[in-house]
Amino acid sequence: MPAIQSEALKQLQTRLRSRDCHVGIYGLGYVGLPLALRFAEMGIKVTGLDIDPHKVAQLNAGNSYIKRITGEHIEDALNNGFSATTDFAQSTHVDAQIICVPTPLDQHHQPDLSFVTDTVDAILPYFREGQIMCLESTTWPGTTEELLKPRLEHMGFNPGSNCALVYSPEREDPGNPNYTTATIPKVIGGITESCLELGQTLYGLAIETLVSVSNTRVAEMTKLLENIHRAVNIGLVNEMKIVADKMGINIHEVIKAAATKPFGFVPYAPGPGLGGHCIPIDPFYLTWKAKEYGINTRFIELAGEVNHxxxxxxxxxxxxxxxxxxxxxxxxxxxxxxxxxxxxxxxxxxxxxxxxxxxxxxxxxxxxxxxxxxxxxxxxxxxxxxxxxxxxxxxxxxxxxxxxxxxxxxxxxxxxxxxxxxxxxxxxxxxxxxxxxxx
Structure with missing residues (x-):
């Protein structure tokens, strides 16, 4: 990988490597707050930014609004220099801007990236050379290149030259006792190789295992594949449940028996439908984008119909x-x-x-x-x-x-x-x- 050339990015790399850096986390929900706490745990100065003043007040008072995160976790972070604010002018003081805001579907089942674009537009007046912007929100392949990069360029910034831009999809699994923010491998793609190098250094401060890919589109598609894989297989087993029920067969006994095969089968449990921010929503980000290329993702859409x-x-x-x-x-x-x-x-x-x-x-x-x-x-x-x-x-x-x-x-x-x-x-x-x- 070629060395970082610009002076602004060399200085950013030095701050990150020395750990004398300041990280901003935008969106303090189920993804952003655990990430902020992890950076703080590692001794990194963190500012959390959110448009909800109630969340900000709760955090600054040492209280948590997420069940699995205790008040003690918040207090420890505050003692390590963490603070929360609704003031986006603080963006100018951070070295890294990590965006962890929702990407829902609108009432027409179309991707709604307004939370992402509104956050970026709120940051841009305070953006400066030598900063790295990271998007973690799940989205369609091309978002970082097609929406974020032009916004930076319009303000006179050139990712890879005087700033850095990366995409690194969140992989939080609330309630999973076996994996934490620190131990879930982090996929990272950069707009340029120097952007990727800076992204690796940044996330290496808090995450144990990094998985680098060739560009942001690969990273964006990786997250979609992970969740579409689950959505399709859950749709399959839900349909099998309906068939088995009509035949008087216990689908759970079938799954248990099939799972004894030591290869070629992964057990999925049927349920009342899909929930969470990822699996019910993410597949539609790809089906929407695929239409731009003249492709109908029939398999994905059928699974979504079954689960729905x-x-x-x-x-x-x-x-x-x-x-x-x-x-x-x-x-x-x-x-x-x-x-x-x-x-x-x-x-x-x-x-x-x-x-x-x-x-x-x-x-x-x-x-x-x-x-x-x-x-x-x-x-x-x-x-x-x-x-x-x-x-x-x-x-x-x-x-x-x-x-x-x-x-x-x-x-x-x-x-x-x-x-x-x-x-x-x-x-x-x-x-x-x-x-x-x-x-």
Whole structure:
């Protein structure tokens, strides 16, 4: 790799290598906050920037708003020089600007990069030579080159000459006890080789394993492939579940048996649908971009269609379960267990549990939920429930006509739930018994 030529980037490399540098993290959510804490843990000065003043106030007071991150973690970071702010003018003081903001879909199921472009546009008035900008948000291949690079060039900056620009996709897996921000390998692609070299030095301060690729498009496509791989295989096993159910076959027994093959098979668990910010959304970033090249990604879109309809499958199973007890959904009291999109976390983004609640309510059900990680139903763009998590006692459980296990948190007393409920619709294969309906 050729040596960095410009004086501005040589000075940046020196600051990074000496660890006498200042990192800015933009977006303090499930991705940005753990990354900020990791840099702070390694003795790097970090400023977190977010447009939400409540988050900023919470962090500066030593409090956490993410269940798996404790107040002690925040206090340790503050003691190591971490601070949070809503003032984007602070961007001029940092050496690295790492962007970790959401990339959702709009109401037409099209990519919405407004959070990324708004963040970059807020940074640019304070951008200066000798800084490195890093995008971590999941997006379509070409975003860094086609949206970020021209914005920098319009302001007189030339990535690879007087500044650096890289793409390094986030790979956070909330609730996974085996991998942390520090230990998940980091894929990095640069606009130029000197940009890549600086990106390696930056992330090497906090991440144990770096995986360098030839350019930003490869890095962007890597993240999409990872999540599309999961989406397609989950769609496959969800479709297999429906077929097996119609044939009177236990799909979970099938998967367990198939998994004994020591090669050529990877087990995936069926469920009530896809949740989280990545798997339900990321495939559509590629399908949208592929149309620019005249390609229809039929395989990806079919998997998305299967997964999209799984909440409806669950609702139909609830109707069957209640019908066995001579009841209808309309007027029945139904308790949904688990609002988070996966177990043992508090993240409800794109959770299929919420769509199940909405569909049941639309059919006249009286809906409640219980989730030890989500005490109050969060604000959402498309769903509005004025609810708080129900405390589970034998009395409250018996008051419901049906329970729906949407998220199998380890905190639940499964024996008590089964003993006290007349019928449970189980989407996670945690129960067995006469009063259990598998969905």
């Amino acid at each position: 309809h799984m909440p409806e499958w669950v609702v139909n199973k609830v109707a069957e379960a209640l019908n066995q007890h001579r009841k209808a959904i309309n007027g029945s009291r139904i308790l949904v267990l688990g609002l988070a999109y996966k177990k043992n976390i508090d993240d409800t983004r794109e959770s299929p549990a919420v769509e199940i609640m909405q569909q049941l309510q639309n059919k006249g059900a009286l809906i409640d939920y219980s989730d030890p990680y989500v005490p109050i139903f969060p604000n959402k763009r498309d769903y509005h429930f004025d609810l708080k998590s129900v405390t589970l006692t034998p009395g409250t459980i018996r008051s419901y006509d049906c329970l729906v296990l949407a998220t199998d948190h380890d905190d639940y007393d499964y024996a008590q739930l089964q003993e006290c409920s007349p019928v449970i619709v189980d989407t996670r294969n945690r129960f067995n018994g006469a009063n259990i309906v598998k969905a």
